[in-house]
Amino acid sequence: MPSDTQTPSLPATSFAVLGLLSFRPMSGYDLKLFADRSIGHFYWSPAKSQIYAELRRLKLAELVTEELVEQDSRPDKRVYAITATGRAMLANWVSASSFEQDVFKSTLMLRVFLGRSADPVALINLLQQNLDFENDRLVELRGMEQQCLVSDGDAMFSLLTIRAGIYLTQAAIKWSEESMKALEVHAAATGTGSTEGGKTQ
Amino acid sequence: MPSDTQTPSLPATSFAVLGLLSFRPMSGYDLKLFADRSIGHFYWSPAKSQIYAELRRLKLAELVTEELVEQDSRPDKRVYAITATGRAMLANWVSASSFEQDVFKSTLMLRVFLGRSADPVALINLLQQNLDFENDRLVELRGMEQQCLVSDGDAMFSLLTIRAGIYLTQAAIKWSEESMKALEVHAAATGTGSTEGGKTQ
DNA sequence: GTCGACATGTAACCAGTTACATGATTAA
């Protein structure tokens, strides 16, 4: 029936915001906090300026309603709630029959690819930084995984995305370790780096 | 010595192009082809319009030189070559002491996170699509890995980035399979999908 | 003569970020 009455084709970001509002009505401020600690962990966190922009757009498209809530112990705020149309649009987008390619860009990988133009030791340092970072991230994700496991109810979908983060992080850790080893062998073989003289800066 | 005589702070894309030119001089057209089959496999492939734009920028910054090459069997072309300054800038960027966060955005993960708003069966189909895609990709990467292993010389850095792709893809495959299973159990438990009546569209 | 590879670009647009700007309320 609805076929293409309208397909303004909103970007994924809009659906991210709309999707968060499907959990409960929120203000832009709340949304930013909620986004950072939910989809922020696997996807990304839009800047607050963008969240406010998305809310205006969603309101214009009548996918959410805006209500001015006056508070006495805090500044007034605008609370947004998803509409029936919004829920329908959301369900439609989430259950789409095909999906966009992932976007993945790693300047670390680019640097490694261009490694012949670099000091191997510097590259090893970068990989160590990355390893530390990914290890921390893994601990954090493990904590979140536990929280999901003890909670009941809707936690399943969160759990799945956390698991994605865990597997991806494990892969990154494995890669960093392996690459560091390879570069150490390479540095030793070509005699670059620490064995060499000064060259501090 | 050079400290900060200039740090125009070019984006990673500029260094990607500059880095490719460090292998050999190329035209914009060549660069696009080369990018797609090198950094395109792990990082991303800039649109050709952007490559030409980057070349203009790099030329302006005197990191590359432009030479008009007249051809008789083909249209004339502009061939770009990295300069000494360019090589220095590149080496500096590649061996930086810190690096930018990876950019990773997956609308599939977003959809899974918002899965409670969707038909589980549709979600399972999406995961199956993803699984097929990642499996193909893994085969492709394995092929590239073999090519690196049989070739000698500079192949090491390529090999490392291919391995990154392999580990990441394996993680994605594991996740897709696991998530599909979880969603099937969920669909069966809540009685959504195939057991239900019509609801074709 | 027209198709495909080679070759280079422009214009319009859009998603998204950072920095800036404002202001209420409360607790220290």
Added chain:
DNA sequence: TTAATCATGTAACTGGTTACATGTCGAC
């Protein structure tokens, strides 16, 4: 009074994409 949290936005910019536009040359 001053800092922190709550709260909402604007302006300027940039990185990047798609669609469009143009043209050479060789092969069929």
